[in-house]
Amino acid sequence: MCLLIFMSARMKSVLAVNGDSYSNSRHRDNGTIIRNGVIYRAQQTDMETCVLNWDGTMKIYNPEEMDTQKLIDSGAYQIWIFGPSLLDGNGKAKTTFRTWPYIEESHPRTAIGYYEPGHYCLLVVDGRQDNSRGMFLDEMAGLFEQLGCKAAYNLDGGHCSFMTLKDQVVNHPYKSEHKVEDGIFITEGV
Template identity: 45%
Template sequence: MKNASKSRRMPVWAMIITDTILMAAAVGVFMLFDYVMPHSGNTNGTVVAQVDSQTENTFELPSASKNSDTDSSSDDSETSSQDSSSVATSQPTVTTTAPQTEKKPKRTTANWYDNTGTDQYESDQNAISSITNASVTSEQIDSYTGDDAEITIYKKSVGEGSEKITYYVADVYVTNAGVIKTAFANDTYGKNIKSNVSQMARTHDAIWAINGDFYGNTEEGIVIRNGVKYRDNLNDADVCVLFTDGTVKTYSADEFNADTVIALGAWQAWCFGPQLLDGNGNVLSSFNTTTYLNSSNPRSAIGYCEPGHYIFVTVDGRNEGYSKGATLSELAAIMSDEGCKYAYNLDGGKSAMMYFDGEIINQPDGGGRDISDIIYIGG
């Protein structure tokens, strides 16, 4: 006689459901730990560069230059009045490239839906022309003058209706590269450690700040901040480097060599991109990016004019009639119009935020989000 109490074997369908639930739970725990929970990098980094404000790599601020010009002009007023009739006012040469037929970007399965795996996307000449040939509305909304930095903030817009783009420009002059600083959320290097831009800015007594490259969203890429190297496990993204002599250069993944830039005095290095201009102010013919990043989005970017002079831009977006956001081609054209030689795309979307004198001055998508790092200038 069989024991009626003997346990019965679980049906196959129940086993499949149970295994599926357990597997989903395991994946969920892994993703929670790897992509959500903060964990410190447990490193203080390695010092690779220092900026001495007393060295030869110092630059004159515009106000100092104006004062100097005023003093010298008073001494030379008699001479200049005699020669003024023979001096013609010089005008900058402007070269306009005729619009070309739009070339559709390549699309691959690997980068269609997410930001993994970069590819070369040709710049959109029609979009570039729509910026360079358009009338730009500009309003100065604030400024700051200190001993080591001068900052002028502009709100600008181009286009109309559903094509309107609104962006904020910080025209920055500093006395040396060390004035441009960076900060980590909670002053801690690591993954998924986040804070809001305003909190990080206030912690460091910043007069001005902008979001960085969100280095803490991944474990790949170069990270050099304030002359300290935290990691250099490279990926396929472009790199932007600010050197101690005040110069800025952008690199493709193939061009970049960590040892080389460190030997040259890398003060800051960001890894997001892509690079936008060719070093002479011209828009690149293609961008090393993904489909999603190549479309219209809120943006932040850093631009280089000359040692001691930099342009930072934050583009609002996803708000039709106020600002649609910018494609990479449009952003590159904006940076070129601002007089930049090199320019580099920082993290964007909800991360695109600019802070000045105690508050966020742009209109971030969805109110913005917590991020891992900022670029700032102390007050």
């Protein structure tokens, strides 16, 4: 059974999706991790990093812009590393991405879009199944542009793409038994 269901129940979340690849070992320098304002890892990365601030704003940083202390000082609450970003600074779909070619291919996907502080769009796409091939990055970027997001960021996908509504998985993951160890949880007022 999906670990995301248990985490979602513990968090009393209304909606949850898998998060990023915080344990990404593809790179020697695998980035900064901040959860609930606490720095768990502060390393360089060659990937774009998505930052959610305490004030509800979301910004995506290129590797050369990353400064962990400045992020904390400016209110970093959560950081996700996987990427890439899907929209340019004007909310238009990108056609080239800062990632490796495999990630650009059609896969099951999870992504977060940003409208304004406190207003987000979570998207999960099934794939690697007869009835769903997944999405290419440029297709997902185009969808976030159509939805009117100002920014959008590709989270971990593939066998990790899960969405729960309360205590039920509502998508059709191609590996439903996979343990998802990180998530984004939407809860009612705390």
